[in-house]
Each structure stands twice: as C-alpha cells, then as structure tokens.
Amino acid sequence: MEVVILPGNRQIGKLAADAVEALLRRKPNAVLGLATGSSPLPVYDELAVRHERDGLDFSAAHAFALDEYVGLVPGHPESYREVIGREFTSRVNILPENVHTPDGSAADIPAECRAYEDRMRAVGGVDLQILGVGTDGHIGFNEPGSSLASRTRIKTLIEQTRRDNARFFTSLADVPHHVVTQGLGTILEARHVVLIATGAQKAPAVRDFVEGPVSAVCPASVLQFHPHASILVDEAAASSLKLADFYRHTHDHKPSWQGL
Numbered sequence: 551m552e553v554v555i556l557p558g559n560r561q562i563g564k565l566a567a568d569a570v571e572a573l574l575r576r577k578p579n580a581v582l583g584l585a586t587g588s589s590p591l592p593v594y595d596e597l598a599v600r601h602e603r604d605g606l607d608f609s610a611a612h613a614f615a616l617d618e619y620v621g622l623v624p625g626h627p628e629s630y631r632e633v634i635g636r637e638f639t640s641r642v643n644i645l646p647e648n649v650h651t652p653d654g655s656a657a658d659i660p661a662e663c664r665a666y667e668d669r670m671r672a673v674g675g676v677d678l679q680i681l682g683v684g685t686d687g688h689i690g691f692n693e694p695g696s697s698l699a700s701r702t703r704i705k706t707l708i709e710q711t712r713r714d715n716a717r718f719f720t721s722l723a724d725v726p727h728h729v730v731t732q733g734l735g736t737i738l739e740a741r742h743v744v745l746i747a748t749g750a751q752k753a754p755a756v757r758d759f760v761e762g763p764v765s766a767v768c769p770a771s772v773l774q775f776h777p778h779a780s781i782l783v784d785e786a787a788a789s790s791l792k793l794a795d796f797y798r799h800t801h802d803h804k805p806s807w808q809g810l
C-alpha cells in the first residue's frame with residue numbers, strides 16, 4: 551500500500567487525476583472503475599477540467615460503477631447511474647454506451663450480477679479503480695462481514711451506512727436497505743486501486759484498514775493484499791495513523807505513477 555498524505559481536496563483531486571490521465575494517454579481504451587460519494591468529487595471535477603481545457607480524451611474508455619441501490623425506480627436522482635452521470639460521465643466525452651452500472655431494478659438480480667462481471671471481463675477488466683471508504687470501512691457497498699473473496703452480489707446495508715447516506719435522500723426511511731455491489735474479490739482484480747478518504751470522520755476507518763489486521767470486519771483492509779493500492783488522504787483522515795511521518799517521508803508526495 552502506498553499512503554500519500556496531502557493538504558486537501560484540491561491536491562488529492564489533481565494527484566488522482568494524474569493517475570487517470572497517465573493511464574488514458576498510455577491506453578486510450580482504458581477501463582475506469584468509478585465510485586460515488588463525496589470523496590471522489592474533486593477527481594471528477596479535475597478530470598472534467600482537463601477534458602475541457604486539455605482535450606483529455608475519454609472517447610474510447612469504458613467505465614464501471616462499483617454499486618447501485620436496489621429498489622429505486624430507474625431515473626431516480628439518487629440512483630448511482632444518475633449520480634455517476636451527473637457528477638462525472640456527462641462532463642467528459644465518454645460514450646454513454648460505455649458507462650456501465652449494475653441494474654438494481656433487474657427482475658433477476660443474481661443473473662444481473664453475473665452479467666455485470668461478464669461485461670467487465672469482456673473489456674479486459676478494470677485498469678484503475680477509484681474508491682472511497684465508508685465510516686465502517688466498507689468499499690463499494692461491501693459492509694463489515696463481507697467475504698474477502700466476494701463477487702458482485704446483492705447486500706443489505708447496515709444502519710450506519712443508511713444514516714451516512716440519508717443526507718442524499720429526503721429522509722432516512724427513503725434510503726434503500728438493499729444494494730448490488732462489486733465484491734471485494736472483484737475490486738481486488740483492478741490493476742490499480744486509488745482510494746480517497748478525507749475528513750476526521752474517516753480517520754478511524756483509515757487507521758483500521760491501513761494499519762489494522764486484514765479482516766472482513768473492516769472490508770477495506772483487503773486492499774493490503776492488493777499489489778498496487780494508492781491511498782490518498784488529507785491530514786484529518788490521516789490523523790490516527792501511527793506511521794504518518796513514515797508515509798510522509800517515504801513518498802514525499804511523489805507516488806509511483808508520477809513521472810510516467
């Protein structure tokens with residue numbers, strides 16, 4: 551794991567966008583893994599700027615969302631298909647047919663989950679996966695207790711996550727109880743994982759998954775097995791890390807993809 555501590559959102563957005571840009575320039579038909587939530591927004595903003603200003607080209611790229619709510623009517627403004635479009639994909643020139651999200655309203659959810667994995671495999675798998683982390687250590691919607699080898703499937707949200715996400719809905723009662731999410735085993739197959747965590751409320755989860763034991767109780771800890779996981783955090787999210795000074799000196803803010 552490569553832990554990079556940065557002053558704030560702007561720097562995190564730029565650094566993560568550097569990784570996406572380096573990938574797209576090397577491999578225009580790259581496959582991006584997209585996360586929802588507030589953490590990746592600075593990355594999406596920066597990529598939209600680079601598309602407008604520098605012509606960063608997404609026309610051959612594919613994108614796969616991590617997860618989707620089950621039970622929202624198609625087109626619901628908080629469905630992750632809509633959120634990903636609003637926050638990112640509609641702001642760059644990726645083709646709509648190349649933007650993939652699990653269908654949370656499918657009649658046969660297990661079949662949809664298998665088909666989603668097949669679609670990912672058909673385009674060669676995810677090259678770069680952007681991730682956030684939940685306050686309980688979840689990635690995607692893999693809640694504590696998720697199998698570390700899990701594949702795309704239906705999951706039940708724990709109450710803490712429903713409460714965390716209630717801010718996007720009119721009331722807590724409107725937050726779905728079920729979701730479809732890529733599994734931890736699925737996420738581990740991405741060639742490069744870039745996880746973003748900001749704010750003091752993420753400090754315990756960051757401490758647990760970066761420096762704690764690998765455990766299904768803290769799903770993001772599975773990233774300790776990933777050969778290329780970059781963890782971009784601000785000072786507040788890094789505030790409980792025992793080895794914060796070591797990470798600062800090791801990377802000197804120059805992670806592995808810089809200079810590509």
Ligand SMILES: N[C@@H]1[C@@H](O)[C@H](O)[C@@H](COP(=O)(O)O)O[C@@H]1O
Pocket residue numbers: 585586587588589590616617681682683684685689690691711715
């Ligand atoms: N399914 C998403 C996750 O993919 C995301 O990482 C998490 C954290 O969101 P935020 O970045 O807003 O804190 O929220 C949701 O539960």
